[in-house]
Amino acid sequence: MPLTEEDYESLRAEANADPERYRQWDPQGKFRKEYADLHAKDEEAQKQEQEQDQEQTSRDENEIEQLPTASSSSSVATSAQYEGLRTRPTATLRRSGTLYSHDTDLYRAETSRINGPLETHPAAIERIYTHRSQHFGTVGSRASTKRKEFSLPKFGGGKPYPPALPAKEEYVVEFDGHDDPSHSQNWPLKKKLAISLIAIWCSLAATFGSSIFSAAAVGVDSEFHISQEVGTLGTSLFVLGYAFGPILWAPMSELYGRRLPIVIASFGFGIFAIGVATAANVQTVMICRFFNGLFGSCPLAVVAAIFADMYNNETRGLAISCFSATVFMGPLLAPFVGGFITDSYLGWRWTMYISSFMGFSSFLLSLFFLDETYPPLILVAKASELRRVTKNWGIHAKQEEIEVDFKELVVKNVGRPLRILFTEPIVLLITIYMSFIYGLLYTFLTAYAIVFQEIYGFNAGVGGLTYCGCSSKPFFLFHVVSRTAGLEVPLKQYSLLLSVIQFFLTYPKEALLTSKPLLVGLVIGEIIAFILVVLTNPAYVKKLKANNNIPVPEWRLPLVMVAAPIFAAGLFWFGWTGYTGKIPWIVPTLSGLFTGFGIFVIFLQLLNYIIDAYLMFAASAIAGNTFLRSLFGAVFPLFASYMYKGIGINYGQTLVGAVAVVLIPLPFIFYFYGKKIRARSTFAPAPDIEQDKRKDEESNGSSQTNKTAEET
Structure with missing residues (x-):
């Protein structure tokens, strides 16, 4: 599927923000040529637009000359202001009647300042490029190709609009070198760890709330006289909120920083958990559970970005792995806690009170102790302080130039992710695999309850222990x-x-x-997987440096090739040892070693594969992945009970195990043929392929030179 005009605009903005990086990825200038061809088709329209601009300029001259003046000196000011308006290079306001529109080059990045004395360190240059890239990738941070007209009020006091800043880039604040202490990557380690713990706690509270309701479902069913399937909706609607939440929280974190969404979402999470706990009818329970998940999805969308802000390339992988571990830990810890609470005199409502307490504690911690980590927002605070101290009101941060464009927000956060999801085979197949695993994670809520409560006769709390604590605690x-x-x-x-x-x-x-x-099972399996990922990370970093820091996505897949058959084996193991009470309970419990290991490795490495393969479109690819994955997590629990009770645990696990076996070849296919598939992709830039082509051309050129020399 060809790129749209919005896609070309995004690529152009990214290239302007980071020219060196994109020159490596696109040495032939393919995207720039296509962009030029796209706009060359509209020459006649451009000529008409230029003629209209000339007419508008002449109107401006007449209107400005007729502006009232308060003194004789104001005439000189008016003339200077008009000259500033007329000669404004990048942000000319054009008037049509009472309407103004911004020039399409309003936010073109200027890189001349980057060669200044303060930014000679490579890390400083890389950070400036990264911040500019983030700025251009933010919704509304650049003008669209079509003019946006809006009513512009009068300046007031009988004064015309002042001229533009003489050199706008000179007023844009930057970090003071690579070791600027205000940059989040240069914070003390203690501060980083404290913020990391707060962020992880927020994530744990959100994921804990997703599955704790599964233990309360029995009490909800009996109190409101509903079926088990309707009670399961409480979990499904929560996970469904996960699907729609990132559409709100991801762009909000790019516009207003990481801290504000976390604070708002933590408070909302606690409020709607209280709503479930005090609900007088099942309708209130279900509605509040959906919004509980909507607010709970914020840490899943923002915390990884917090770690990316604070940690550099050498430590970021470890930090993201810790975050991923907590994402899976929450759903595993919640069932046993909820089970014991439900069986106690406290009742099912206290499961949601506990969840609300966790949400409100996250709110208080983030409100008072979570500092802003997003570098562009740190620069906004710096610019505000400099304006106050110097009284130079032209000083500003690049982030303050952003204008929210609702249409662009919808295109970037809904339209493009779905288009990439359903037109890119790599994203579609990997998303199906990850969604299947994510759905099984919530299916285990039903499977473990049937095996350890109905077959082995454990109560809800003990049955929950086999689900998570079976795993390691x-x-x-x-x-x-x-x-x-x-x-x-x-x-x-x-x-x-x-x-x-x-x-x-x-x-x-x-x-x-x-x-x-x-001390074995799902969590122990995840811990083993986590250790394995950490141990193999130095080898990956070494290969990356040897390859000029150009990632090869297929390097992520060997661990998945090992984990895929192990995960499938764990599903069969659990099904054929847990269907009868004649086999000791510890045997199906130990199957969590294989399933926990497979879940963590497959999920984390395939996520990294998508990021490496799609680079500047990775955010859209991950958004589509998250949407479909959350839908699977919402739907799977609805049919799990019917499946396991209809055909039995053994055959039910055989069915899902067979699907896992069918998906085993997927990482092998992408490992051997992924490069060819990416070469045909519209959205994957494939810098490693371009590098290989250059090496082949250089080797062919040198061989031909040697051959010519020998003939001579």
Whole structure:
């Protein structure tokens, strides 16, 4: 599918923002030539536009000459102001009646200042290019190809509009070198870690709230007299909110920084969790759950950007991996907590009160302790301080030039992601694979409940322990209480914490010995995967440096090629060992090692593959991926109960395992043929392919030179 005019404009803006980077990616000037051809077709319209501009300029002269003056000196000012208006190079206001419109080159980046004495360090230059690229990629940060007309009020006081700044770029603030302490990457490590912990807590609170309702669904069903499937909607609608939330939060974080969306979303998350907890009918529950997910999606869209702001290329991968681990940890921790709360005297409503407390704690932490990490917004604060101190009101940051364009917002955040999703085979197939895995993550809420509550007879809390704590934590001591030690802890009389303490004091040996085998499963599998990703990252960085910092997306796939069959094996293992109570419960519990490992590796590495393959269109590709993935996560729990109860856990897991087996060849196909597929792509720039072509041309040229020399 060919690029649209908006796509060419985006590419042109990116190239202007970072010319050196895009010269490597597009050495032949393909996109620039196509852009020129696109606009060359409209020469006649441009001529007509120029004629209209000349007429408008003459009208401006007449109107300005007729402006009233307060004194004789104002005539001189008026003349100077008119000359400034007429000679304004990049932001000329053209008048048509009572309407004005901005010139299409309003925000063209000027790179001449970058060679100044303060920006000689490569890191400083790279950061300036990055900030300019972010600026041009932000919704509304550049004028569109079509003129936008709007009513411009009079300046007031009988005064005309002042002239433009003589050299606007000289008034744009930048960071003071590569080691500027105000830049988020130069903050002290303690500050970075503190902000990282706050951001991770916000993410954990949001993902925790997604699955804790699964434990409360039974209480909701009985109180409001609804079916199990309707009760499952509480989880599905929350995840559906994940699908639509990034459309709001992602552009907001680019326009107003990272902190403001987190603060607003954390407060909204807590409010709607309270709404669920106090709901008088099922309609209120479902509506509040959707908006609970809508606000809860903000950390998933923004926290990764916070880490990208603070950490450089050497440490960013580790930080993003930690964030990814917490995204999966929340849904695994919530079921056992919700199960014990639901079975206690507190009831199902307290599961949502707990979720709201986590949301409000995130709100308070982010409100008082979360500093802004987005460099363009840091420069806005710097410019504001400089204006106040110097009284030079022309000083500003590039971010302050941004104008919100609703049409562009819709195109970038809805239209283009869907177009890339359904026209790019790499994005479509990988998104299907990731969506399948994400859907299974929430399907396990149903599968684990059936296996460990209905087949093995655990209560809701203990059944939840097998889902997450089976995975790695010694939380399974409550199973030890009821099964091994023969003690039924009276949860209706004691709080959860007192019950844990009581059992460890009474049966310390049994608790420690019996909980040891439980240090395995989903979370342990994810921890192993996390360690593996960290250990292999230095080798990836080494290859990247050897390749002139040009990423080869296929380097991300070997780990996926290992994890894909392991993940499929874990699904079969769980199904054929958990369908009968004759097999010890620890056997299906251990299957979480394989599934947890596969989930983390496949998800993280395929996400990086999309980013490396699509570069400047990666945000749109990830947006489409997130949308479809969240839809799968919302839909899968709705049919999971029917499937497992209809055909059994063994055959149900065989079905999903068969799908996982069918998807195993996918990373192998992209590893061997991904480069050829990307070469035909409209949106993938393929810098590694261009580099290979240049090397081939150089080698062919040198061989021909040698051959000619030999003949001579």
